[in-house]
Amino acid sequence: MLTTDSVISRGLRPHLRIGMGAGEDRRKVIDSAEAAQRTGHGAVTIYDDPVEMARDLRDGRIDAAVRGDLDSNDAMSAVREAFGVPKVLRAAFMKPEGGRLFLLAPVGVDEGWTVPEKVELARLCAATVRRLGVEPVIGMMSGGRSSDKGRMAEVDRTIDDALQALSILAEDGLRAKDVQILIEDAVKDCDVIIAPDGISGNLIFRTLHFLGGGVAMGAPVLNIDRVYIDTSRAKASYVDSVALAAALADERDRAIRPPRV
Template identity: 35%
Template sequence: MCSDSMYAIGIGEKKDEVLKAYNKLREEGIEVELINNPKTLVDKLLNREIDGAVRGSLSSSKVIPYLREKVGKFYRASILKNPFNGEIFLLSPVGIDDIREDKEGRVKDKIELINYAVNFLKRNNIEPKIALLSGGRLSDYGRSREVDKTIEECEEILRHFKKTDEKLDIRHNGILIEEVLKKGCNIIIAPDGISGNLMFRCLGLVCNLEGYGAILLSKEEINFFDTSRNATWKRYYNAIKFMEKLIKIK
């Protein structure tokens, strides 16, 4: 059965896995175009010549700055499948430059990111359950100034949401990502973009957790999925399939 929508995947120097995804999607009747120019990929999406785009194997350093130039501030959240319950969860930030480095800016960015992530899940009829990750167990407070800073930051964010939305399911479990996944949390906020990127690579690229790429979270709904150049064909394929589902929900 043919899809009425048109999508594009970026194709860079690493072509093999992108081509596998492209061929599989075409076999299923999904219209996909391969684009080797970062600006063309973004422009076609924003000009509505295509319904959705996946970065594929194009360089992040070429695609992401151009996207920011065109659409303004956004965050990236990787969509992965929870190995304990089979449901999806969002992991963010996963871009090394998505969150500001100063404490005040980082807290504000994370609050905004959480609000966007909550809205995304609610639009897709998923009840948000948020976990804030810091650099150690809560009982480790006082052992390392760097860890203390991450714990204090999470507690500040927690206080903010308890005041503004006391019904929101949000918790701070320190560094225990395994525990929050077992509890079914579906928005996991890493301490920063570096640790978030490392978590994604360990879970998605080393442990091969099924994933769908990273969605863009911002004021506007942008049908763009960021994907690693080191991903297998299945991740590019999954990104398009997930995007198809999102478009049908709207």
């Protein structure tokens, strides 16, 4: 089972080089960098330029990157340019108050609207969770209960799409189940939750984090071959995001380069 403690423990890699972006609240970023280094979660380099950080990540000058409080549009644009992807796919590690940690996708409003996108997100999320030592259970959501079929065409579409995606994932050998609209049950035993679409996923994220007091450790970019953690500027500290970046960083992929000075 995923836990914040297991992720933080797995991220105890003081030798890893972690980049973190600084925007308007530079003091928070500096404090987070110093605290992360004290706790052994990597040697943190602070970047003012999102393009430089994305390129250094691509070229192996750093082992992982954390957005920090860089502007979101600038940071994601830099990632798209550096890694040559037309769209950035993200999933957010969430922990509801009193609940368990899970990976939520999609969280971008334009993501997860088709069956192929749902399947791709589920596969990428499963691979991410496996890097943390857990064989995931995937919960596929839809816009209603099965008994709601026939009430509205749009609800019917989400139910049909979820079942089709589950059939494909079963062929992949992934442990995935139909959780319908019952997120309150899904969070009890699912390590990955796929929302019906990007708008509902974004609303789940915002409700849990901003209204419900849930922990948002960070949102890994799923469709690049390096570790980049997107973060909310509303976070009081980025230490847990640095720990997540270090936990996901694959030391086998490290380029042998001198440290930045």
